[in-house]
Amino acid sequence: MLDIIFMALESIMLNKVRSFLTMLGVVIGVASVILLVSLGEGTRQYVSQELLGVGTNLLVITPGKTETTGHAPPQSSTTRKLTYDDTMHLKRNAFTLKDIAPIVIGTAKVKYINRSRDILTLGVTNSFQDVRNLHVEIGSFVSDEDVEFHRKVAVIGRTVKKELFEDENPLGKMVWLSGVKYRIVGIMEKKGLSFGFDIDDLVFIPLKSAQDLFDTDKMTEILAEALNAEKVEMAKEEIIQILKKRHDNKEDFSVITQASLLSTLNTILKVLTYVIGAIAGISLIVGGIGIMNIMLVSVQERTKEIGIRKAIGAQNSDILKQFLFESTIISSFGGIIGILFGAGIAYAITFFFPVVPVKVSLWSVVLAFSFSVAVGIFFGAFPAHKAAKLNPVEALMYE
Amino acid sequence: MDKKVIEIKNLFKSYHIGHVEVPALKNINLAVIKNQYVVIKGPSGSGKSTLMHIVGCLDRADRGSYYFDGHLVEELSDLELAEIRGGKIGFIFQSFNLIPRLSILKNVELPLFYLGISASERSSLARDSLARVGLEHRLTHSPAELSGGEKQRAAIARAIVTNPSIVLADEPTGNLDSKTGEDILKIFDRIYRDGGTILIVTHNEMVAERGGRIVTVLDGEIVSDIEIIRTEKE
Ligand SMILES: Nc1ncnc2c1ncn2[C@@H]1O[C@H](COP(=O)(O)OP(=O)(O)O)[C@@H](O)[C@H]1O
Numbered sequence: 296m297l298d299i300i301f302m303a304l305e306s307i308m309l310n311k312v313r314s315f316l317t318m319l320g321v322v323i324g325v326a327s328v329i330l331l332v333s334l335g336e337g338t339r340q341y342v343s344q345e346l347l348g349v350g351t352n353l354l355v356i357t358p359g360k361t362e363t364t365g366h367a368p369p370q371s372s373t374t375r376k377l378t379y380d381d382t383m384h385l386k387r388n389a390f391t392l393k394d395i396a397p398i399v400i401g402t403a404k405v406k407y408i409n410r411s412r413d414i415l416t417l418g419v420t421n422s423f424q425d426v427r428n429l430h431v432e433i434g435s436f437v438s439d440e441d442v443e444f445h446r447k448v449a450v451i452g453r454t455v456k457k458e459l460f461e462d463e464n465p466l467g468k469m470v471w472l473s474g475v476k477y478r479i480v481g482i483m484e485k486k487g488l489s490f491g492f493d494i495d496d497l498v499f500i501p502l503k504s505a506q507d508l509f510d511t512d513k514m515t516e517i518l519a520e521a522l523n524a525e526k527v528e529m530a531k532e533e534i535i536q537i538l539k540k541r542h543d544n545k546e547d548f549s550v551i552t553q554a555s556l557l558s559t560l561n562t563i564l565k566v567l568t569y570v571i572g573a574i575a576g577i578s579l580i581v582g583g584i585g586i587m588n589i590m591l592v593s594v595q596e597r598t599k600e601i602g603i604r605k606a607i608g609a610q611n612s613d614i615l616k617q618f619l620f621e622s623t624i625i626s627s628f629g630g631i632i633g634i635l636f637g638a639g640i641a642y643a644i645t646f647f648f649p650v651v652p653v654k655v656s657l658w659s660v661v662l663a664f665s666f667s668v669a670v671g672i673f674f675g676a677f678p679a680h681k682a683a684k685l686n687p688v689e690a691l692m693y694e
Numbered sequence: 695m696d697k698k699v700i701e702i703k704n705l706f707k708s709y710h711i712g713h714v715e716v717p718a719l720k721n722i723n724l725a726v727i728k729n730q731y732v733v734i735k736g737p738s739g740s741g742k743s744t745l746m747h748i749v750g751c752l753d754r755a756d757r758g759s760y761y762f763d764g765h766l767v768e769e770l771s772d773l774e775l776a777e778i779r780g781g782k783i784g785f786i787f788q789s790f791n792l793i794p795r796l797s798i799l800k801n802v803e804l805p806l807f808y809l810g811i812s813a814s815e816r817s818s819l820a821r822d823s824l825a826r827v828g829l830e831h832r833l834t835h836s837p838a839e840l841s842g843g844e845k846q847r848a849a850i851a852r853a854i855v856t857n858p859s860i861v862l863a864d865e866p867t868g869n870l871d872s873k874t875g876e877d878i879l880k881i882f883d884r885i886y887r888d889g890g891t892i893l894i895v896t897h898n899e900m901v902a903e904r905g906g907r908i909v910t911v912l913d914g915e916i917v918s919d920i921e922i923i924r925t926e927k928e
């Protein structure tokens with residue numbers, strides 16, 4: 296057994312360039328499988344992580360029905376808005392909710408002395424901090440009184456702070472938000488990018504002040520936090536019950552749970568990963584055909600040798616093994632090199648482009664390797680069989 | 695005791711080229727007993743190689759029966775034939791048929807490899823065999839580095855390394871000059887003297903004279919079968 300493997304290795308080494316080129320097909324196939332699956336897995340894990348960071352107890356209520364199940368949305372009725380009263384009502388009546396955080400979102404031109412920028416501005420209540428899991432670090436957050444009295448105070452994110460104030464201490468400073476003067480009372484903790492969006496590039500102001508500023512009485516969305524993870528579905532039902540009653544018994548809003556979002560995205564990304572992995576796998580099959588091609592040439596070239604081996608006692612199975620080992624060794628080596636190559640590129644990506652999520656998973660490595668071994672056996676089988684079946688006399692006479 | 699190594703009865707073999715049937719062997723009857731030195735001679739195209747291939751279990755006859763060491767070859771499977779080729783027959787070709795990319799030692803070891811003999815035993819048996827043909831100093835050379843005579847000696851070493859029941863040689867000196875051919879024939883003499891059984895094909899008269907028995911083939915038929923001087927010693 297060991298001898299046959301050794302023998303196969305010898306023939307591979309004898310045609311180094313050819314063996315290497317043959318191997319290259321498998322190398323590229325395996326490397327692309329590893330790389331693409333790593334990208335897919337990385338993305339999936341990144342998404343999960345980000346969503347988990349937000350909190351799995353989270354529910355998001357948005358105006359309008361987005362989850363169209365079956366029938367088309369009614370054309371006649373215009374989307375009813377979600378109001379501050381809706382929020383208060385929920386807060387008072389829902390048993391399954393820990394807290395609720397209405398949000399009004401708009402863009403304000405933020406100006407400090409001579410620096411100005413358009414920045415996404417969120418009108419929030421104090422509960423936003425805990426519900427969304429984003430906290431103030433220096434100073435204080437928007438308080439309930441701030442909301443009640445339409446106070447002109449603002450809490451800024453780290454990016455805003457850096458761009459408008461540089462090294463200056465912004466606390467107590469006055470900024471203009473679309474022409475209205477606001478006093479900065481707090482700076483948010485640093486959060487960084489999430490899905491490519493800079494969470495630190497935000498300005499928070501009291502909800503009612505935001506309604507004044509953007510001249511609106513509707514909530515962009517309402518965040519709700521269930522008492523615990525088990526109560527999320529119950530909370531969803533309860534929210535629907537309560538709001539429906541206030542909305543003429545119409546479900547003209549949507550409640551999305553973070554958990555369902557997570558599992559949906561997870562499923563989508565998993566399927567996507569398999570699909571791109573499988574597409575990359577096709578290149579492995581192409582590599583396998585390359586192996587078969589070269590093995591056929593090799594069998595042809597070594598017809599005489601096969602004849603000699605048979606004449607001195609080689610059995611068909613000996614010849615079969617010899618060629619099968621050869622193709623399998625080529626493909627497995629290609630597989631190993633491909634794995635190192637693919638994983639190497641994946642790690643290089645994480646190193647040079649940390650934003651791109653890459654995760655080399657063990658299952659993809661194991662799968663890619665087994666697949667490359669299988670490719671060698673499968674595509675080597677035909678040439679090996681052909682060699683084994685050669686008639687000894689005809690093979691000996693072959694020149 | 696006249697133990698028959700080979701016994702062929704009423705053997706026929708034809709080749710088919712398209713729809714044309716080319717008879718190569720017609721009604722061959724031949725028996726070779728242990729420690730006999732038989733020379734088959736005949737002009738080119740008379741069917742000598744065809745006969746040797748059948749005797750060597752490389753090819754099968756169309757009709758007739760062939761017993762090797764008492765086994766009816768027609769009834770043997772491919773696997774059993776391979777075992778006989780490997781363990782009981784030593785085949786020597788006109789064109790040496792060494793595997794070019796293996797060293798001389800590896801070439802000689804190869805039949806033992808297929809017999810499943812361990813690496814260390816393979817090596818020592820192969821060295822012994824190469825010493826018998828005077829090639830003990832050429833172990834690591836590749837066939838290309840050897841002269842024609844040396845190649846044929848290596849091929850003989852490979853044929854006798856398994857201590858076969860019979861050594862078959864198809865025009866072993868055909869590619870060699872007469873001096874080198876003479877050296878090769880001396881090796882056959884020695885194998886014979888050591889108790890070996892030899893069936894050798896030639897169309898060279900000088901070679902033919904070495905044997906104890908000369909079988910003449912013409913157009914696929916045995917036309918004469920003469921025993922000369924030496925016969926069985928018992
Ligand atoms: N593979 C083959 N296909 C067709 N005809 C063959 C084949 N081998 C040999 N023959 C024919 O069979 C006859 C005997 O050939 P061969 O046994 O090689 O003779 P020898 O060895 O005595 O020269 C010749 O006529 C030859 O042309």
Ligand SMILES: [Mg+2]
Binds near residue numbers: 744
């Ligand atoms: Mg011939």
